[in-house]
Amino acid sequence: MEQFAQQLLNGLFLGSIYALIALGYTMVYGVLRFINFAHGDVFMLGAFSGLYLNRWLGPMMAGLHWSISLTVIMLLSMAICAALGILIEFLAYRPLRNRPRLNVLITAIGVSLLIEYTGQHPAVFGATQQSFPALIPANNIALTSNLAVTNTQMIVFVTVIMLLVALRYIVMKTRMGLAMRALSLNPTASALMGVNNSVVISFTFGLGSALAAAGGILYASLYPSVEPFMGIIPGLKAFIAAVLGGIGNIPGAALGGLIIGVTETLVGGYSSVVGLPTGYKDGVAFVILILILLFKPSGLLGKTEREKV
Amino acid sequence: MLEVSNLEVSYGSIRALHGVSLKVPEKSIVTLIGANGAGKSSTLRALSGLIKARAGTVVYGGEEITNLAPHKIVARGLCQVPEGRMIFPNLTIDENLRMGAFLRRDAKAIAADMDYAFTIFPRLLERRKQLAGTMSGGEQQMLAIARALLSKPKFLMLDEPSLGIAPLLVKSIFEKIVEINRTTGLTILLVEQNANLALEVSNYAYVLETGKVILEGPSVEVKANPQVQAAYLGI
Numbered sequence: 001m002e003q004f005a006q007q008l009l010n011g012l013f014l015g016s017i018y019a020l021i022a023l024g025y026t027m028v029y030g031v032l033r034f035i036n037f038a039h040g041d042v043f044m045l046g047a048f049s050g051l052y053l054n055r056w057l058g059p060m061m062a063g064l065h066w067s068i069s070l071t072v073i074m075l076l077s078m079a080i081c082a083a084l085g086i087l088i089e090f091l092a093y094r095p096l097r098n099r100p101r102l103n104v105l106i107t108a109i110g111v112s113l114l115i116e117y118t119g120q121h122p123a124v125f126g127a128t129q130q131s132f133p134a135l136i137p138a139n140n141i142a143l144t145s146n147l148a149v150t151n152t153q154m155i156v157f158v159t160v161i162m163l164l165v166a167l168r169y170i171v172m173k174t175r176m177g178l179a180m181r182a183l184s185l186n187p188t189a190s191a192l193m194g195v196n197n198s199v200v201i202s203f204t205f206g207l208g209s210a211l212a213a214a215g216g217i218l219y220a221s222l223y224p225s226v227e228p229f230m231g232i233i234p235g236l237k238a239f240i241a242a243v244l245g246g247i248g249n250i251p252g253a254a255l256g257g258l259i260i261g262v263t264e265t266l267v268g269g270y271s272s273v274v275g276l277p278t279g280y281k282d283g284v285a286f287v288i289l290i291l292i293l294l295f296k297p298s299g300l301l302g303k304t305e306r307e308k309v
Numbered sequence: 310m311l312e313v314s315n316l317e318v319s320y321g322s323i324r325a326l327h328g329v330s331l332k333v334p335e336k337s338i339v340t341l342i343g344a345n346g347a348g349k350s351s352t353l354r355a356l357s358g359l360i361k362a363r364a365g366t367v368v369y370g371g372e373e374i375t376n377l378a379p380h381k382i383v384a385r386g387l388c389q390v391p392e393g394r395m396i397f398p399n400l401t402i403d404e405n406l407r408m409g410a411f412l413r414r415d416a417k418a419i420a421a422d423m424d425y426a427f428t429i430f431p432r433l434l435e436r437r438k439q440l441a442g443t444m445s446g447g448e449q450q451m452l453a454i455a456r457a458l459l460s461k462p463k464f465l466m467l468d469e470p471s472l473g474i475a476p477l478l479v480k481s482i483f484e485k486i487v488e489i490n491r492t493t494g495l496t497i498l499l500v501e502q503n504a505n506l507a508l509e510v511s512n513y514a515y516v517l518e519t520g521k522v523i524l525e526g527p528s529v530e531v532k533a534n535p536q537v538q539a540a541y542l543g544i
Contacts, residue, residue, distance in 0.1 A: 175411070182397050182408050189395035192357060194383035194412040194460060 002146040007269040008262060013153045013222065015261020016160040020215035021238030022245070022253035023167065024208030030184035030248045031204045034101050037108040038088060039212055040235015041115040042081050044228060046213025047132065047220040048125055049077035054133050070135045074159070074217055078210035085209025086202045094198070119228030129227045132220040156218045163214055164254060167207070171250060176203055184248065237264070237285040244292050246302020255300060260285050310335040310496055311356075311387075311464060316365035318351050325351040327520040328365065333464070333498050338490050340499040340507040340528065342541060343517035349500040350392050352517070353466050356498075357389045358382045369464070384412055386463035390470065392500075394453040398442025402433055405441050405452055409459030419459065426455035429485055447478035454482070458489070466498045471506065479503070483510055504541040508532040516541070 021043055028036045053073045061069040092111050096104045120127045139151040171177040179200045182190040191197055219234060220226050241260045245252025268281035292299065311333040318326040326348045333339045341349050354360045356367060358379040367375045374382055397405050406426065410419045427434040430451040436444065441452055450470055457465060467486065471479040487510050490497055501507035508514055514531040516524040524531065531537055 178400075178404060178407060179411065181400060181404075185397045185399055186395050188359060189391065189397065190408070191359065191379035192383065192389050192391060192395070193408045193456070194380045195408075196378070196380045 002144065003269070006147055007265050009147075009149055009153070010269075011262030011265030012258060013149075013156050013261070014265060015241075015258035016157055017215050017219050017222070017257075018234065018238045018241050018261050019254040019257025020160055020163060020211045020218070021234060022241040022257045023250060024212045025239050025242040026245070026248055026250060026253040027180070027204050027208045029242070030250075031180060031187075031201050032093070032104070034093075034104045035108065035239065035247075036093075036205075036208075037105070037235075037239075038092075038111040038115060039208065040231035040238070041112050041119075042085055042088075042209045042231070043212040043216040043219070043235060043238075044119070044226070044231030045084060045115070046077050046081045046209075046216030047226045047230065048119070048216075049080045049213060050074070050135070050217040050220060051130065051132055051226055053077060054135060058133070066135065066137055070155075073135060074214055077213045077217055081213030081216075082206035082210040085205040085212075088209075089202060089205040094201075116228050116232070125226075125228050127228065129225045132224040132226050134221075134224065135217070136221055152221050156222060159214065159218060163211060167211070167250070170207065176200065180204055233282065240285045240289045244288060244299055246299025249299065249301045252299055252301035260288065263288065310370060311498070312368045313352075313356070314366050314368075316352065316355060316367065317363045318348075318355050318360055319363055320360075325520055326355070329517070329520070329522055330365075331515050331522065331525070333496060334513075335496055336490070336494045337513060338487070338497045338499060338511040339513045339515070340501060340511035341515050341517055342501055342504040342507050344541075345502070346519075347517040348520040349517055350468055351520075353389055353391075353468050353498070353500055356382075356387065356466060380412075383460060386461075387466070388457045388460045388462035388464070389466040390453045390457045390468060392468040392472065394446075394449045396441045396449050396452050396456065398440065400441060402437050402439055402441055402444075402452060405456050406433075406459050409456035411460070413459075413461065418461075422459055422461060426458055429458075429489065430455050447474045447482070450474055450478075450482055451485075454485070462495065464496045464498070466500070468500045469502060470499075471501060471503045479506070486510065504537070508542075 021039065024039045025035060050073055053076055057073065058069070061072065088111060092107050093104055096107060119125045136152045136155050140148045141151065141154060142148045171180060179190060179195045182193065183195060183197055183200050187197055237260055238257060241256035242253045244259060245254070245256030264281045264284045267284045268278045271278050271280050314330045315328040316326055317328055329348065329352055341352060343349050351360065355362045358377050361376050366373055369385060369387060374385060397408060400408070406423055413419055432448055433452060433455055441449065444452065454470070470482055470486070474482070483506055486497065489495055499507055499511060508528045508531060511528045514525065514528045515522050516531065516537060524534065524537065
């Protein structure tokens with residue numbers, strides 16, 4: 001029983017990171033109706049920003065409490081990736097704004113490959129794995145005699161919750177959030193209300209990329225090694241999480257992330273019972289994708305969209 | 310107040326407007342009538358900057374606004390209630406109205422204008438917290454008009470406000486439009502297929518056919534024109 005609870009907790013922590021990344025997919029889909037396949041690479045760039053910022057700023061912040069240096073590194077990485085996300089949209093997607101959506105989708109895959117292979121160049125990040133510094137001191141918190149969470153896991157969870165609350169505030173209570181929701185419902189009408197749609201789209205890319213950067217640092221804190229391709233699999237799983245929750249639906253993305261994280265961890269923990277290697281856990285998300293596309297393509301919380309004739 | 314000269318619009322190789330010219334004087338209601346596909350909506354879409362004009366000019370208050378971005382045109386006080394209403398179905402009535410006031414920062418004046426909108430359309434007040442998509446077509450049209458009023462426009466364009474709405478409600482919505490014009494002096498450009506109604510409430514009318522103005526004049530005269538009576542009024 002306690003082993004099960006432990007697996008459940010581990011899954012929850014991993015899932016909360018998937019949720020952060022999934023939000024970026026779902027928000028961009030909301031405003032532009034396409035899947036930004038380069039989003040997983042922004043997640044990777046976030047982890048690398050954390051790595052380098054720590055290398056450069058770490059000595060300067062040596063005397064400070066780790067929570068302060070973590071916050072500084074996290075916020076700076078989020079700002080850097082927000083700027084990169086806005087730049088990617090401006091250079092790659094904006095020129096295709098009124099073209100068929102397939103063109104944009106293919107461009108997104110191109111942008112993704114470009115970032116990954118540029119990252120492999122020795123002058124950029126290099127192809128070898130680098131170990132990610134322990135921004136959060138390792139420490140086990142025992143809940144019961146056999147149930148424990150690490151310090152890192154707790155910080156991951158608390159950070160994700162704080163970011164989700166902040167996001168909800170932005171989307172539901174601010175003028176920009178209202179414009180985002182209006183734009184995703186009807187871009188023509190939002191333009192007729194005086195909304196500069198391009199600004200809102202840039203904002204959405206910035207917001208999603210900032211969340212991906214936070215996800216990158218948190219993920220690298222849980223699994224402390226980084227390399228230019230590290231964004232592919234978490235990115236795909238987060239994309240599936242967004243589809244599972246109902247693409248375009250913000251609470252759905254968070255829910256989908258948690259479900260994928262928990263299912264994956266449980267399968268990893270118990271696959272040996274039915275004689276499967278633990279490596280199968282990486283396939284779970286894709287099985288879920290196939291099932292959801294077969295039985296409920298609009299996702300768990302998504303509404304079926306009626307096509308206008 | 311608004312002067313359009315030789316406006317041309319095309320969708321790909323299909324020409325929708327072949328040089329439309331019209332004038333809308335301040336505080337008047339001017340109507341644009343014509344059959345389906347005559348170019349009425351294309352004219353409004355070009356005025357709002359939603360489609361690019363290939364040729365021609367739009368001058369508003371002495372300044373040229375041809376082909377400005379839609380949000381810049383709204384900022385100058387020209388607002389459109391688009392065909393099919395285009396309310397935001399998953400936002401509440403309140404949020405829809407707040408979207409109307411998107412470019413304004415004066416919270417007090419916005420609240421006052423919301424109250425004004427609610428006195429004209431009391432139905433909206435009852436449903437403030439409800440999602441807009443749950444209302445009937447007529448109520449959605451009221452919301453679309455109220456939302457546009459919240460931008461505090463100086464010039465309001467209405468595209469087929471009667472489309473798909475119960476006849477009884479149509480009458481009441483048109484009465485409201487006239488009331489808004491009388492009490493606030495708001496200039497209105499009205500596009501309608503229901504020519505009878507449009508000619509009744511307007512001061513001046515243009516008749517559009519295949520992208521050209523074929524007839525214009527004070528609404529009373531246009532209404533008495535035998536050609537118009539035969540083609541559009543079913544007399």
